[in-house]
Amino acid sequence: MDFSFTEEQQMIRDMSRKFADDVVMPRAEELEKTGEYPYDILAQMADLGMMGIPFPENYGGSGGDWTGMHLCIEELSRGDATLGALLDVTTSVVAQELYEFGTEEQKQKWLIPMAQGKEIGAFGLTEPGAGSDAGATKTTAQLNGDEWVINGTKQFITNIGLDTASIVIITARTKSTEERKRDQINTYIVPKGTQGFTLGKRYDKMSWQHSATHECIFEDCRIPRGYFLGKEGRGFAQHLAVLQTGRISIAAMSVGLAQACFEASLKYAKERVQFGQPIYNFQGVSFKIADMAMNIELARNMYLKACWLKDNNMPHVLEAAYAKLFASEMCEKVASDAYQIHGGYGFMNEYAVSRYYKGCKILQIVEGTSEVQRMVISRNLG
Amino acid sequence: MNIVACVKQVPDTEALIKVKPDGSGIEEGGIKWVMNPYDEFGVEEALKLKEKLGGEVTVVSVGPARTMETIRTALAMGAEKGIHIDDPALYNADAYTTANALAAAIKEIPYDIIFCGQRAIDGDMGQVGSILAELLDIPQCTIVTKLDVGDGKATAVKPIEGAQLVLETSLPCVITAQKGLNEPRYASLPGIMKAKKKPVDVKNAAALGISVEPKAKIEKMTPPPARPPGKIIEGEDPAAKAAEVIRLLREEAKVI
Numbered sequence: 041m042d043f044s045f046t047e048e049q050q051m052i053r054d055m056s057r058k059f060a061d062d063v064v065m066p067r068a069e070e071l072e073k074t075g076e077y078p079y080d081i082l083a084q085m086a087d088l089g090m091m092g093i094p095f096p097e098n099y100g101g102s103g104g105d106w107t108g109m110h111l112c113i114e115e116l117s118r119g120d121a122t123l124g125a126l127l128d129v130t131t132s133v134v135a136q137e138l139y140e141f142g143t144e145e146q147k148q149k150w151l152i153p154m155a156q157g158k159e160i161g162a163f164g165l166t167e168p169g170a171g172s173d174a175g176a177t178k179t180t181a182q183l184n185g186d187e188w189v190i191n192g193t194k195q196f197i198t199n200i201g202l203d204t205a206s207i208v209i210i211t212a213r214t215k216s217t218e219e220r221k222r223d224q225i226n227t228y229i230v231p232k233g234t235q236g237f238t239l240g241k242r243y244d245k246m247s248w249q250h251s252a253t254h255e256c257i258f259e260d261c262r263i264p265r266g267y268f269l270g271k272e273g274r275g276f277a278q279h280l281a282v283l284q285t286g287r288i289s290i291a292a293m294s295v296g297l298a299q300a301c302f303e304a305s306l307k308y309a310k311e312r313v314q315f316g317q318p319i320y321n322f323q324g325v326s327f328k329i330a331d332m333a334m335n336i337e338l339a340r341n342m343y344l345k346a347c348w349l350k351d352n353n354m355p356h357v358l359e360a361a362y363a364k365l366f367a368s369e370m371c372e373k374v375a376s377d378a379y380q381i382h383g384g385y386g387f388m389n390e391y392a393v394s395r396y397y398k399g400c401k402i403l404q405i406v407e408g409t410s411e412v413q414r415m416v417i418s419r420n421l422g
Numbered sequence: 423m424n425i426v427a428c429v430k431q432v433p434d435t436e437a438l439i440k441v442k443p444d445g446s447g448i449e450e451g452g453i454k455w456v457m458n459p460y461d462e463f464g465v466e467e468a469l470k471l472k473e474k475l476g477g478e479v480t481v482v483s484v485g486p487a488r489t490m491e492t493i494r495t496a497l498a499m500g501a502e503k504g505i506h507i508d509d510p511a512l513y514n515a516d517a518y519t520t521a522n523a524l525a526a527a528i529k530e531i532p533y534d535i536i537f538c539g540q541r542a543i544d545g546d547m548g549q550v551g552s553i554l555a556e557l558l559d560i561p562q563c564t565i566v567t568k569l570d571v572g573d574g575k576a577t578a579v580k581p582i583e584g585a586q587l588v589l590e591t592s593l594p595c596v597i598t599a600q601k602g603l604n605e606p607r608y609a610s611l612p613g614i615m616k617a618k619k620k621p622v623d624v625k626n627a628a629a630l631g632i633s634v635e636p637k638a639k640i641e642k643m644t645p646p647p648a649r650p651p652g653k654i655i656e657g658e659d660p661a662a663k664a665a666e667v668i669r670l671l672r673e674e675a676k677v678i
Contacts, residue, residue, distance in 0.1 A: 047494055048615060048617075104611060104614070
């Protein structure tokens with residue numbers, strides 16, 4: 041057994057941490073306040089090759105692995121969780137789906153600019169009537185000559201509002217026919233700007249203000265036949281396969297956010313004096329921080345194990361679900377304790393913990409709620 | 423252009439430094455090691471120079487096996503190859519012995535300009551770059567914040583008390599980098615992935631044919647004395663409090 045990182049993973053981690061400290065952290069508060077996307081930070085991430093870490097160079101990637109990519113997600117999320125979400129949705133989910141299931145033409149057209157960070161991808165699974173029950177999708181796609189005609193609505197679509205967002209990958213239902221008795225759910229690539237594809241109003245959210253989230257509306261939206269992604273009838277399974285990586289990404293984000301909470305709490309508790317001494321001297325405070333440090337390390341080990349399994353092409357359904365569930369719930373507890381340690385200051389927007397607290401809850405929802413993770417786990421226990 | 427950048431691996435600026443109980447050095451367990459920040463300026467300037475004038479950058483370092491991480495970091499930033507001088511007799515060597523080892527390795531390769539950090543943040547001696555220049559018998563510009571190279575010469579700006587010196591020198595020369603010279607780049611992901619494939623020569627003192635006899639020896643390290651707690655002068659009357667401050671400055675602190 042070997043717990044050490046490769047030299048490359050260590051360097052990715054060090055570089056990402058430095059980048060988060062120097063470039064991301066000083067901007068995080070302003071970004072949350074204005075809701076404006078930091079395109080300049082995105083451009084720097086693209087130049088550094090962060091958007092395509094796990095993909096080979098001939099597809100615009102950096103030739104790294106999923107472990108390195110998730111170390112990068114953790115470190116960026118320590119600075120600003122929405123940048124972790126950017127890597128989650130674009131790289132772990134959309135780009136991976138193109139890489140795993142796309143045709144060569146699709147990879148050339150969309151994967152390469154995405155891995156290079158020039159374009160951003162969005163993922164459309166959720167609908168007004170299809171959340172955790174993602175199979176209940178009502179959006180339809182019907183073949184008409186050489187075109188697919190799409191109708192329906194996808195909601196809560198992260199990053200689709202960004203200027204550089206190129207496509208949304210969606211699931212849609214194809215109605216049964218006489219030869220095929222059952223409906224099929226398939227996957228389609230819809231470029232932004234396609235006629236019949238409009239964005240609804242930008243959502244006003246509790247946190248992550250700058251990850252421009254919109255509704256996607258498809259009204260007789262026609263795309264070429266070649267924008268079908270993957271195998272017929274396998275669309276839902278393809279989505280679930282890449283969401284497994286998305287779960288690891290949310291775990292890494294949770295660990296990064298929790299680490300930020302821990303660091304802020306440790307610093308504050310050692311500086312804040314009450315009853316004539318730093319409050320870190322009181323076990324009511326220091327034990328909370330001890331628990332934080334321990335739980336963060338446990339969650340980190342779990343997501344890294346899931347990454348290791350993925351990098352070694354081994355099954356990791358359970359491990360990805362364990363990592364996501366444990367890390368996201370841990371993060372909420374850590375953020376809550378960080379707030380508690382900061383007392384009244386935790387309520388003030390000028391203290392980062394207030395932002396951390398607002399940003400942690402969603403981690404238990406995205407890429408499968410905690411309840412869905414428990415479903416996945418219990419169904420895979422034999 | 424053949425460019426050399428000398429780097430040292432040092433404890434992270436945020437590392438908690440503890441002196442060993444016997445005073446022979448610091449506890450190294452649990453320390454995170456990084457490239458000396460001043461050397462990073464040197465590496466960055468070397469890379470910028472290569473991008474402007476062409477050529478290649480060789481990074482040279484003295485230290486134990488872990489030093490390879492720092493060499494790889496420089497390679498990930500964009501240097502072409504490395505030389506790792508790894509010999510137990512040179513671990514924690516004094517400035518002269520270190521510079522002598524660097525000089526021996528650099529003499530074996532072509533060089534037009536050599537960058538060092540102006541000092542390392544661990545030992546804080548600030549001597550290696552200068553001794554290296556002397557041993558190679560070439561000019562040096564130290565503590566440089568701006569550099570122009572072209573037409574076989576280098577023009578360097580060095581801040582001094584209340585003014586700045588503009589130095590011009592022929593090549594080859596040694597430049598020691600000061601904060602402000604540039605903003606070091608991050609190692610890019612493709613750079614990181616390629617770093618391992620770049621060549622690094624590992625050499626010991628015997629291979630370089632150098633003496634490892636130190637000129638200076640550290641007798642003992644001691645932690646700095648704990649800072650005494652501050653004193654708050656209580657009272658209602660500002661004039662009386664001021665008088666008390668003066669009395670304490672005169673009688674206890676003995677500074678006035």
